[in-house]
Amino acid sequence: MSLREDKKRQMRQHLSDTATRMFLELGFDGVRVAEVARACGVSEKTVFNYFPTKEALLLDRLEGTAKALREALASTANTPIEAALRLLDAELDGFAGDPEGYRRFGERLQAAPSLRAYRNDMMDRFVAVAAEALATRDGADPADPEPQIMAAALLGLWRVQYESLRRHPGEPATVRAQVRRAADVLRNGLEKPG
Structure with missing residues (x-):
């Protein structure tokens, strides 16, 4: 550099x-x-x-997620779920140093409609990035249903972690366990044999 x-x-x-x-x-x-x-x-x-935008100024840390997703999901070294969990663990480790600050930030974010909208737009962008990476990995078209639903499901893990962090600040083990439970739902599928 x-x-x-x-x-x-x-x-x-x-x-x-x-x-x-x-x-x-x-x-x-x-x-x-x-x-x-x-x-x-x-x-x-x-x-x-x-x-x-003002929103981008405050949610700057989300920018690195797109690049990390692209790299992690394109690699065949891990399953897509394992790659996502590794990224989430790294993010969680970054928040562990200031759980109270993260909780306050989450509360402020929830109170600002334009920040929530920006965050939701970023999540849509992450789904597109993830679908592209997964499609490339599997030799598919990013617009096919399989990479689209896989990407949306994987990004759901970020929402689980965000909500768990807000509810359990200072409890990284609890947050990690809840994210793992959600990942198990993805691994096992939505429908259980009856």
Whole structure:
């Protein structure tokens, strides 16, 4: 990575971290992009050079998920479920250091309709990325029903982890167990033999 790229990465992280801190203190509607820019010593235009929307500024950490999904699901080293569980474990380990902050962030996110909509749009994008990776892995068309339903089901594990983290902050073992239970449903199928 060049010095210029490193500086850009650091600025992006600084902007996102500052916005997140302010968001936690004041709420989504209580923070303007201009205030984040001022707190970081840059112009509002600079913030928008890094992030297209205020929502993207706060949910920046979701951007890395698309790349990680693409790489993990394209590999045949693990089953798709195991690949997803590895990604979820890594994310959970990242949240374990600040469970109270994560809980507060989740509460603030739930209170802001535009953030919920942005998160849902990102989940749709993740499903498309996952379907493409799974199709490539199996030599199928990403628009076929099989990669589509597999991708949607796998991304459901992220929703399970998010909800479990909100309900059980500071209890990573409980969260991990609930995600594993959901993964077992995927492994065993939705219909049990009668």
